Amino acid sequence: MQSTDEMNINMGNSVSTLLLRSGLWDVGIQWAGFAVAAALKTEKFYDLAGSGTFLFLAIQTLRWGNTFYFRQKVQTGMVATWAVRLGLFLFTRVLQAGGDSRFDKVKHNPKTFFVYWTIQALWVWLTLLPTMILNSEKRDKPLGLRDYAGWGLWTAGFLLEAVADYQKTVFKADPDNAGKFISTGLWSISRHPNYLGEILLWAGLYLSSSSVMSGYQHLSVISPIFVYLLLTRISGVPILERQGMKRYGKDPAYLDYVKNTALLLPGFW
Incomplete structure (x- = not known):
């Protein structure tokens, strides 16, 4: 039978592993997006890639955690709802406008463009951190205030x-x-x-x-x-x-x- 300290260590390792796994997927998606965007010299799917990564990681961390508590499902659903709405809104807007003025100079400079995509990876990971931690938790508590x-x-x-x-x-x-x-x-x-x-x-x-x-x-x-x-x-x-x-x-x-x-x-x- 495991002691409380051993259980805490195991849960801590589980959280760390999930966060690392999420980080690798996050960076991989953004860098792959950069490779395509730099080749085409386009920024049109930049925001869509960011919101899509939120959606992917929210769902995947829920699956990786494999507990599916009600709190986790609600939180994941909220992130997914936000990501779908904002992603489609921004993607539609940039298509109608024909581009995004933030990237007028950047998209022709691969080094700077790469920094933008890397910063997006950081934004996704840090912003989604509470949700990823929640989805990795094996413990559950009654809903409260x-x-x-x-x-x-x-x-x-x-x-x-x-x-x-x-x-x-x-x-x-x-x-x-x-x-x-x-x-x-x-x-x-x-x-x-x-x-x-x-x-x-x-x-x-x-x-x-x-x-x-x-x-x-x-x-x-x-x-x-x-x-x-x-x-x-x-x-x-x-x-x-x-x-x-x-x-x-x-x-x-x-x-x-x-x-x-x-x-x-x-x-x-």
Whole structure:
């Protein structure tokens, strides 16, 4: 009969093995995607590859863990739902636009393009970390407040992101709005409601998965922190704010919008 320490060691080894296996698949998929994208000099399936990797690893870690607890299935389903919606949305958008301006120079520079694909691998792995840990756990606990609060936060974030994306898509599709900026719907209370939704939903998934975590596993809180920093300090918000000021900076209405509309979280920031 195994002692408690031996059981903890075995479970720790199981988690580590699954995380390593996931990391290898993640990097392999992104580097294979880079090879094809670099050869074709296209960025059109970059976002689709990223969201597809989320979908693949969420399902595979559930299968590799082979416990299929209710909490694990709900969490995996939430990741899969998010990945399918966002992946198809971004892929459709880039096809309609004919490209992604972020990659205008990058896709012709293999070394820099490779860095972008490698960073995507890091984004996938770190963001999905709580879910991968949850799916590798052999222990189960009764559902509690953290589960319901986390799922509620994910639902709010998912709806916020999906509705914001839909509103902006409809706005841009209207010829009368050509050359204008969106300031209606959710965009009237936040300049980046879609990114707010993204941050909230990953925070919710960490919160629900943390209900079965112990010790070093709680370090996976880096997932929502990383998403927050990525969107507010590196990509996302900083880039769009610069583009907005460059495009509409001489428009008094836009300056008034920036002054009176929260950057991210209504009522706070």
